[in-house]
Amino acid sequence: xxxxxxxxxxxxxxxxxxxxxxxxxxxxxxxxxxxxxxxxxxxxxxxxxxxxxxxxxxxxxxxxxxxxxxxxxxxxxxxxxxxxxxxxxxxxxxxxxxxxxxxxxxxxxxxxxxxxxxxxxxxxxxxxxxxxxxxxxxxxxxxxxxxxxxxxxxxxxxxxxxxxxxxxxxxx
Numbered sequence: 001x002x003x004x005x006x007x008x009x010x011x012x013x014x015x016x017x018x019x020x021x022x023x024x025x026x027x028x029x030x031x032x033x034x035x036x037x038x039x040x041x042x043x044x045x046x047x048x049x050x051x052x053x054x055x056x057x058x059x060x061x062x063x064x065x066x067x068x069x070x071x072x073x074x075x076x077x078x079x080x081x082x083x084x085x086x087x088x089x090x091x092x093x094x095x096x097x098x099x100x101x102x103x104x105x106x107x108x109x110x111x112x113x114x115x116x117x118x119x120x121x122x123x124x125x126x127x128x129x130x131x132x133x134x135x136x137x138x139x140x141x142x143x144x145x146x147x148x149x150x151x152x153x154x155x156x157x158x159x160x161x162x163x164x165x166x167x168x169x170x171x172x
Contacts, residue, residue, distance in 0.1 A: 001105065001107075002067050003064065003065065003066055003107065003111075005062045005063065005064055005065070005114055006063045007060065007061070007062055008061035008062065008073070009054070010054055013050055013051060015063070015070065016050055016061060016063075016073065017045055017047060019070060019072070019099070020044075020045050020050065020073065020097070021041065021045045023072065023073075023097035023098070023099060023100075024041070024044075024045070024097065025041070026100045027097065027135075028157075031134065032158075032160065036157050036158025036159055039158035040156075040157045040158045053075075056081050058077060058078040058079045058080060058081035058082075059078075059081045060075065060076045060077075061075050062075075062076075064107060064111050066102060066105075066107060070099075071098060071099050071101075071102040071107055072097050072098035072099055072108075072111060073096075074093065074095055074096040074097075074111055074115055075094045075095040075096075076092065076093060076094070076115060076119070077091065078091055078092075078122065084128075084153060086128075088124075088126065089122075089123070089124040089125055090125060090126050090127065090128055090168075091118070091122060091124050091126075091128075092129065092130075093112075093119075093127055093128070093129040094129070094130075096108065096111060096112065096115065108141065112145055119171060123172075124171060124172075125170070125171060125172050126168045126169060126170050126172075127168065127169045127171060128150075128166060128169075129147070129166075129167055131164060132155065132165075133152070133162070133165055139165060139167075142167050147168060147169045148167060148168065148169075149166065149167050150166055150168050151166040152164060152165055152166060
């Protein structure tokens with residue numbers, strides 16, 4: 001398996017929307033209220049929303065390819081694009097999603113390593129993320145790779161206020 005990463009541009013918007021929607025549906029649709037989930041999907045993954053995020057120089061999307069097949073993506077936020085701001089410089093890993101057919105093949109582990117490389121090159125103190133408190137598999141995944149819980153914040157899915165664990169990986 002040959003993995004590589006490609007930074008997304010405006011030309012990638014349709015593919016980015018498609019993989020964003022399909023991976024999020026696979027990960028969370030069954031565990032959430034249909035109406036709240038639908039409202040979230042409409043807002044979070046609309047062409048307008050993704051286009052605006054792609055235009056923000058502090059938000060970076062990367063496609064993950066395995067042998068020329070698009071298998072996932074991740075999104076990093078810097079500076080004011082982050083969902084939380086801290087006293088020390090940081091980068092947020094807002095999204096890391098792998099298509100269902102490619103999970104369990106260490107693609108997520110390798111992609112996480114890539115996000116850490118990108119964050120370290122920016123000379124920040126830590127890489128952080130929010131993970132739904134009920135997503136136990138993801139929490140275990142991040143813990144296995146050195147992330148520790150350091151707080152929580154609310155996450156609105158439609159009208160359903162959920163709780164995300166804030167987890168970080170110290171870089172310096």
